[in-house]
Amino acid sequence: MSKSYETVIGLEVHVELATKTKIFCACSTAFGGAPNTHTCPVCTGMPGSLPVLNRQVVEYALAVGLATNCGINQTCKFDRKNYFYPDNPQNYQISQLYLPICHDGFVEIETAQGGTKKVGIHEIHMEEDAGKLIHDEWEDCSLVDFNRSGVPLIEIVSEPDMRSADEVMAYLDKLRLIIQYLGASDCKLQEGSMRADVNLSVREVGAAKLGTRTEMKNLNSFKAIARAIEGERRRQIELLEEGKPVIQETRRWDDNKESSYAMRSKEDAQDYRYFPDPDLTPVVISDEWLEAVRSRQPxxxxxxxxxxxxxxxxxxxxxxxxxxxxxxxxxxxxxxxxxxxxxxxxxxxxxxxxxxxxxxxxxxxxxxxxxxxGGSSTAPAASAGEAGAGDGGGAAGGAGGGTGAAKAAPQTTNKDADKGDGSGMASGSGGGAAGGSGGGEMTGxxxxxxxxxxxxxxxxxxxxxxxxxxxxxxxxxxxxxxxxxxxxxxxxxHGLGMVTDTGALLKTVDEVIAQNPQSVADYKGGKEKAFGFLVGQTMRAMKGKADPAAVNAMIKEALGKM
Amino acid sequence: MGEKGNESILHLTALELGKRIKAREIGVAEATRACLERIRSADGELRSFITVDEAGALAAADAVQGRIDAGELTHPLAGVPVAIKDNICVKGLPATCASKILWNFKPTYQAQAAQNLLDIGAVVLGKTNMDEFAMGSTTETSAFGITRNPWNPDRVPGGSSGGSCAAVSSGEAFYALGSDTGGSIRQPSSFCGVTGIKPTYGTVSRYGLIAYGSSLDQIGPIARNVSDCVAALEAISSHDKKDSTSVDREDLDFSSALVDDVGGLRIGIPEDYLGEGLDPEVKKAVLAAADTLEKKGAKVERFSLSLVEYAIPCYYTIAMAEASSNLSRFDGVKYGYRAADYDGLHQMYKKSRSEGFGPEVKRRIMLGSFVLSSGYYDAYYLKALRTKSLVKQAFDRAFAKYDVILGPVAPTTAPEVGKSLSDPLQMYLGDIYTIAVNLAGLPAMSVPCGKDPAGMPIGLHLIGDCYKERNIIRAAYAYERTRAAELPPGFAA
Structure with a gap:
């Protein structure tokens, strides 16, 4: 390599939020149900169904935004991202483009040199997850499972502030810990509750302009991310060394082959035709609501x-x-x-x-x-939101559906979690935060x-x-x-309690001494190791249930008498 | 019960029938059978209905009768048969939106407006014809045949709620539900000589209404007179947590506005609504109605509303943009029409949608996709949103001075069948008086105010400020008292 290059990396991190119910309906977010059992007309996009925002999603997004030093758009909106794919039942995804909930934050990471560095966060937005396609090669058909459709996500978009795989790892680890501490997600890469797309470009050291970037998808472990960064860095440098241009495209990483291939180029990039979702009123976050979330930050x-x-x-x-x-x-x-x-x-x-x-x-x-x-010292960030905020807390000034109607439309939001289940959010125990649910032994x-x-x-x-x-x-x-x-x-x-019967212990010590004359002789001859052997033999005879200190003392005493 | 008896039942208003049912003078099944017989004899020509649920209606009639007898159902419309537009989901009945792409779609859930009607003991006769996905002004774009105007079968009933209006006008149903995105309740009401109300946006839940333009769509009632219409409006209005745009209104008492007194009511007539393109006969009838209201004590004056010429491009930009996204879920994957032969996913989408949608729907999907596409979004969609708020401001200024805005519903009476679709732009211009109301989210209604020389009905357009339905109801009721009710020739006693 004749020149030296700098790698410039930005990340788009999707995090599945730990709400009990989906973002726009009351269906369960629990993982692992039989296909299409956690569904309803809303999350299967049936005609005439309408989305109603889960307040808990807003609270988790706010909690993450506050913890990452973001500004909050106290009036934010949902937009539709239009594209056709069978895992997307409406053929549009409800997301946020024009007014995301959080913007312009940062987290501080430790660098390999021992210092700290700020990684900027461009924005955090809320959106819904898609369903899952299962390709049945035997039947030569594809099946759709909508259980995951409508599971709430936040997407955290960083600035292109990272320069190495190490920094990316440190950034991801930082995000993971913040979000886990907030109880907003369990952030497991392997299980897909945290997913990262890597935007990477290279440029000659000292160059002012950024190079052409590619976006790498399908990275489902920290190791895969590190390998993909190294692989893509190498690929781009090779291209530049050969005088070929880097093409702006989306690439898919194949961790088995340790290489990536192009999915689509910029020219093929879809036009998502984003526009404000007319089925949802603007989310208006009152000062009181924001302060309530802030005050609950763990x-x-x-x-x-x-x-x-x-x-x-x-x-x-x-x-x-x-x-x-x-x-x-x-x-x-x-x-x-x-x-x-x-x-x-x-x-x-x-x-x-x-x-x-x-x-x-x-x-x-x-x-x-x-x-x-009993209760943990760190309650989940937003747990109190269910009861506390109520409909009034976030009641919006925004007019209904953009009609500009004279009277303010109330912000109708659905509330997370089945009301009947008192245990979950209310308990505030670490269980709710860490496992996503109290009884969640099996997750993913x-x-x-x-x-x-x-x-x-x-x-x-x-x-x-x-x-x-x-x-x-x-x-x-x-x-x-x-x-x-x-x-x-x-x-x-299991009868593992310590033997406190001194008589039985003395008897065993006497027996061990009697059975090991050589060791006794060795000890007397100055070999300290032999003492340990005798203690060990005694402990073994007592099936380990004796107090080693007592055994020590007894053997010492017995040997002293000899 | 013979044809003669049926005729006398069918000529009752919805509220009169409700009263007779309550007094045990007429049975619910009897009334239901009268409607079903009327549908059987008339609907071969009219095609008001896409689905007639004879068995379901008769079973419901018995069940409702039982609950009336038990004293459980006391609403003034309990037991009165109703027809519902085919874009409003009624659990278990097909909801086709008059489109081939939904030809076999049966929702497993209930529209809240339909649920509210079932709760008061309405008997659902079936689902009415409409323009495909409510896109049209004539009910000619339906994949299930053209609905005819009961006043003259050579004329269209208007649209898109043409089936509902024709059914009410011809005695096939006592009242009906329609939906209004840009005039789809008011314009066919005007063409069919019935009364229709589009309430303030957010008054009736949109849950279960298959969306055309979500920010503009609103369900409303169609009936033979103002009182019936108001009773039905009260029945369907509710705050619904399933619809984020539903408004929690406390003022849902509309009946008490049914007073024959317009003393002091300030009525403004926009000059802009009386200009070029307005049929002189329509103009004459509308201004005569204004005179009548003035004579009854209202203060009537003309004013300039402004921005009227921008309303049409603004409306079509927004409605089509929303429609292009709303209709993307119809893809042949989950339900509805799927092309028989295709090679791969992309082709399945393409063929299913090409074959499943009619030409007007395709036109609007394409235009809507265009105005949202990158590079054009700001110039079209965003500009339309800004225009929309200007339109709203123009109405705000007007409502500072007036309680009611009065004008025509449509520039003409019902055109002949087959004359409209060839020139879509001309057809869109026909919506000029109605669409601004949807852009501003206002309540408005159409009340019969005369006929043209060809005998086709003319509608009077009354527009109120947001949440001020009571003002237009008051004007409509007082005006209605000055006229004799008229029924179409084939149905008149």
């Missing part, structure tokens, strides 16, 4: 990190890991609230939980905090580990009062981790 990662270091005296590295996942930090805080032993809790999570997750090929986000414990078909802070606290307490030793405790922890057992009941049922 503690975000940066603040939490600081608090862990000061309040709990946790080392920076541990605090980074613990706060690096909303689920993990919820688990940590709820357990600490119960047992007041931050160091102990941190150790269990940092060492044992992380080890077990790694063995299972899972990440901290796969943890689900079971609802057994992936097994998640669900355990209760109460059980971890109990385990710590058992060790603390000497009811079990640490070795046993590790075994019990595995059970808590795998199936959320009550540690006390489990210890009882």
């Amino acid at each position: 503690e975000l990662r940066t603040e939490k990190l600081e608090r862990y270091k000061t309040q709990y005296a946790i080392p920076e590295y541990d605090a980074l890991i613990l706060t690096g996942s909303k689920a993990l930090s919820d688990l940590f805080e709820e357990t600490v609230a119960l047992c007041q032993k931050p160091k102990e809790v941190s150790n269990w999570l940092m060492v044992e939980a992380m080890r077990l997750l790694k063995e299972a090929g899972k990440e901290a986000d796969d943890l689900v905090v079971s609802g057994a414990a 078909g992936a097994k998640r580990f669900k355990f209760s802070p109460a059980h971890l606290a109990k385990l710590i307490e058992l060790v603390d009062r000497g009811a079990i030793n640490r070795t046993v405790a590790k075994t019990v922890f595995e059970e808590v981790f795998a199936s959320d057992v009550d540690p006390e009941a489990y210890v009882e049922a």
Whole structure:
């Protein structure tokens, strides 16, 4: 390479919001139902049906916008994006083009050089997801499942401020944590609740003008994004080196082949014929509504990190890991609230939980905090919105359907969540935020580990009062981790409690000494290792249920007498 | 019950019939059968209906009768048979919008306006003919045949709610629902000599109304006189959370405006509505009606409304833009017509839509797509939106001075069948007096005010400010009291 190049990257990130119901109707957003069971005339685009906006979508979008330092368009509108595709039942998508809800924000990322950098956010808009096409090659036909049709999304459009795959990763991680902390989404790339399109161009270092960019789609893991960025950067540089132009086009990344291919060029780009959706009135966000959302913003990662270091005296590295996942930090805080032993809790999570997750090929986000414990310190950002804001809160001044009618049309919005279900949003427990729903053990078909802070606290307490030793405790922890057992009941049922019968212990020590004369001789001869062997033999004979400190003392005493 | 008995039932107004049903003088089934027999004898020529639901109507009649007898149904229109335009979804009945593309579509859900009627004990006779997707002014663009004008079968009934107006005018139904995007209730009401109201935008829920131009569409009643029309309007009006543009109005009492008193009512006649292109016979009848109202105590004066010439391009730009998007869901994928032979998805779309839509609908989809396309959006669509707010401002100025704006509904009486479609631009110009009302979201009605020398009815257009239906109802009622009701020759007693 004769010249040196700079890569310029901007991202379009789609995030599926954690509402219980769809953006424009009352159908469930739950994943995994039989095809076309979570549908109604609205989300299948039947003629005559009309959309009604879910207020919770607005609140989540506002929460994300505020947390990413965005300006808020307190009067925003929905527009129709017109295109024909069978997964799109109306053949238009309701989105926001002309007046998106949030604009001109930024997030700060840490750079590889150890500094920080601002990545600008051009806008955040609300829109509906499409259905899913299933191509049945056997029958040679395509089937449509509209369960996902109308699931709410926000699209976060960044400025072209990133210069490397590392910065992209840092940006995505930052967004993921912010959104997870807000409870607005679980942000799982693999499961599609977070999706990123990469806009990339290269230019010679020092060039003032941006190069021609391409848009890369179908990136469903962090690794795929990193590989796609590297691959596309290389491809564009090669073109430029050969004196060929980069063509503005949309490309699809094939992660198996580690290469991309052109989907459509700019010339083929569709004209979406955007125009304001006449079925929806402008969304008018009153100062009161905005303030209500602002006041409910939970503690975000940066603040939490600081608090862990000061309040709990946790080392920076541990605090980074613990706060690096909303689920993990919820688990940590709820357990600490119960047992007041931050160091102990941190150790269990940092060492044992992380080890077990790694063995299972899972990440901290796969943890689900079971609802057994009391309220978390961090309620989901917008949870109170259901009850609090009501219809009046956001009541609009906007005239009905653009008629300019003299009297203000009320802003009719549908409210998220089935009213009958008191548990979900109202509980405010970490469960609602992290898992998307209290009982959501299965999300996206992936097994998640669900355990209760109460059980971890109990385990710590058992060790603390000497009811079990640490070795046993590790075994019990595995059970808590795998199936959320009550540690006390489990210890009882399996006879794992510490042997406190001194007579039995003394007898065992005597037997071990009698059976291992060589080791005794070695010890007497100055070989300290032999002592450990004798302790080990005694522990084994006691099936691990003895207090190692007591065993130590007894052997020492017995050997001293010899 | 013989033909003679049926005739006497059919000549009752909807409210009179409701009263007789309540008094147990006429049974609901009896009234329903009278309508069904009338449809059987008249509709071969008129084609007011696309679907007649004989079995369903008779079953509903029995059920309604039971609920009236049990004292559950007390609305003045309980038990009175109604016809519903075929773009309004009635659960279980086809909703074709008079289009081949929806020839087999049966909604599994109910339009809120239809539900409101069922709730008061209306008996639905069937679904009425219309211009395809409500695009037209003559009911000639229907894929299910042309509706004829009951006053003269060589004339069109107007449109797009031509089937509903012809059915009411000819005694096939006591009242009907129509929809009005640019005059589609008022113009056929005028042509068929019946009374129709387009309420303020947002008064009647659009849920279940298959959209043409969403920001302009409004459902309204058509009946044989003002009182029937008002009773039906009260029945269908409601705030509906399923429709974001539905307005929560507290003033849905329209009946109390039925007073024979226009003393002090300020009526303005736009000079702009009396100019070139207006048939002198229509002008004469309309001005005579204004004189009548003046004699009854109203203050009538002429004024200049302005912007009238911009209303037509503005209206067609907005309506077609919205239509091009609203109608994109008809693609042969999920329901409705799908072409028999196609190769791949793109061709399936193309052939299904090419074969499924009629020429007027295609014209509007194409024009609508054009005005929204990039590079033209600002010049056409955005400009039309700005013009729309100017039109609204012009009306605001007028309503600062007047309670009612009075004028003709259409420049002429009903044209002959087959004379309109060849010149769409001329046909669009025929909407000149009605469309501005939709652009501004205003309530307006058409009330019969005479006939031309050929015996075709003329309608008087009364326009009110937003949420001021009561003013136009008051004027309409007082005016109606000065005239004898007239029925078309084939139906008159």
